[in-house]
Structures are given as structure tokens and as C-alpha cells.
Amino acid sequence: DAGVTQSPTHLIKTRGQQVTLRCSPISGHKSVSWYQQVLGQGPQFIFQYYEKEERGRGNFPDRFSARQFPNYSSELNVNALLLGDSALYLCASSDLKTSRTADTQYFGPGTRLTVL
Amino acid sequence: QKEVEQNSGPLSVPEGAIASLNCTYSDRVSQSFFWYRQYSGKSPELIMSIYSNGDKEDGRFTAQLNKASQYVSLLIRDSQPSDSATYLCAVPSGGTSYGKLTFGQGTILTVHP
Numbered sequence: 001d002a003g004v005t006q007s008p009t010h011l012i013k014t015r016g017q018q019v020t021l022r023c024s025p026i027s028g029h030k031s032v033s034w035y036q037q038v039l040g041q042g043p044q045f046i047f048q049y050y051e052k053e054e055r056g057r058g059n060f061p062d063r064f065s066a067r068q069f070p071n072y073s074s075e076l077n078v079n080a081l082l083l084g085d086s087a088l089y090l091c092a093s094s095d096l097k098t099s100r101t102a103d104t105q106y107f108g109p110g111t112r113l114t115v116l
Numbered sequence: 117q118k119e120v121e122q123n124s125g126p127l128s129v130p131e132g133a134i135a136s137l138n139c140t141y142s143d144r145v146s147q148s149f150f151w152y153r154q155y156s157g158k159s160p161e162l163i164m165s166i167y168s169n170g171d172k173e174d175g176r177f178t179a180q181l182n183k184a185s186q187y188v189s190l191l192i193r194d195s196q197p198s199d200s201a202t203y204l205c206a207v208p209s210g211g212t213s214y215g216k217l218t219f220g221q222g223t224i225l226t227v228h229p
Contacts, residue, residue: 031215032215033215033216033217035217040221041221041222042120042204042206042219042220042221042222043160043204043217043219044219045209045216045217045218048215048216050215055215056209056215056216058216088159090159090160092215092217094215096215103148103150103208103215103217104148104150104162104165105150105162105215105217106162107152107159107160107161107162108159109158109159110158110159
């Protein structure tokens with residue numbers, strides 16, 4: 001079975017531009033979470049979507065937005081890019097069917113965003 | 117106090133030794149705990165999950181959980197150079213299952229031959 005997929009792998013943008021990152025969860029998983037990881041730190045939670053609804057939002061500015069589609073894939077949009085947005089953007093999917101394993105998240109390969 | 121804290125690294129151990137990685141968390145209602153391994157330039161890979169107090173073993177890996185002390189650890193026995201990576205401790209926020217994991221800052225492990 002295919003794991004979590006993300007596109008593109010790498011992206012270079014300039015300050016002020018807008019970017020869209022894409023994610024497809026593991027087949028059967030309906031929950032997608034987005035994380036930002038800057039060098040030397042652990043991932044920071046941005047959004048979680050479940051059944052096309054936003055279920056959680058981290059401490060990120062309104063320049064960050066996301067959505068989930070009927071097929072459970074997701075997009076993360078970042079407007080008015082800043083140099084500090086340079087990071088690895090990670091998508092994780094989870095299966096919220098059982099309470100025991102509901103929090104288990106599987107990460108995609110990530111999108112490396114560089115803002116110049 | 118940070119929500120999830122890991123022992124400061126980097127940690128360097130010789131091949132064949134036991135590597136011990138530690139993590140403390142602040143939310144007493146947390147029920148699930150995860151260890152991820154992240155190779156340089158790659159994404160986190162789940163290696164262990166633990167839900168109950170005590171030890172959980174999977175091959176060379178053992179996770180230990182003490183909810184009273186709010187402490188979770190990962191032991192790697194017979195460490196190999198291929199274990200060299202950053203190890204991330206992760207805890208769901210607020211004890212809920214709404215898809216938010218809070219991560220520690222990670223501990224860099226180097227296993228030298």
C-alpha cells in the first residue's frame with residue numbers, strides 16, 4: 001500500500017509570493033495534519049482536518065490556510081511568504097477509527113520550502 | 117515549562133552499546149506516547165508507540181512509560197551505526213485524539229563504530 005504522498009518535493013519561492021503544498025493520505029485514512037519543521041527543532045502543528053472539516057489549528061498566522069477534499073487529500077496554502085517560512089512542511093495521516101490508535105500519525109516525505 | 121522536553125544531546129554511543137533517550141511531558145491527561153526516528157533530510161518515521169505504564173519491547177527497541185512521573189524513555193540495545201538519527205518524542209495535545217502531536221526538540225544520536 002502507498003504511504004502518505006506529498007508534492008512537490010522541493011520548492012523555491014521569493015518573499016511575498018504564495019505557495020500551495022499538496023498531500024494524499026494513506027488509503028482509508030480520513031484525517032490529515034500539517035506540521036512545519038524548521039532546522040534543529042521538532043515539528044510544529046499547523047492544522048488538522050478530518051472529514052473535510054478543520055479540527056485543530058496551531059499558533060500560526062492567518063497567512064496559513066488549508067483545506068481537505070472529498071477524497072481526503074489536502075492542500076496547505078501560505079500567502080505573503082516570509083524568509084522565516086523556510087522549512088520542511090510535513091503532512092501526516094491518521095486513522096481515527098479506534099480510540100487506542102487514533103493519535104498514531106504517519107508522515108509523508110515532506111516538502112522542503114525555501115524562501116529567498 | 118515546555119510541553120514536551122527531551123534530554124539534551126547530542127548523544128554519542130559506541131556500536132553495540134545501549135542508547136537511552138528520555139522525554140518528559142507536562143499534560144497529565146496524555147494517554148498515548150510516540151517515538152519517531154528522523155534521518156537527516158528525511159521525514160519522521162514512527163518506531164514505537166506506548167499507551168500503558170511499564171515497558172514495551174519491539175526488537176532492539178524498548179519504550180518505558182511512567183505516567184506518575186510523566187516520563188517516557190526509549191532504549192536502543194545493541195546500537196548500530198544505522199541507528200544514528202534524531203529521535204523525536206511526541207505526545208497528543210490535551211489527551212485528545214484530534215490529530216495534534218506536540219513534539220520535543222529531538223535528541224541527535226550518533227553511534228560510532
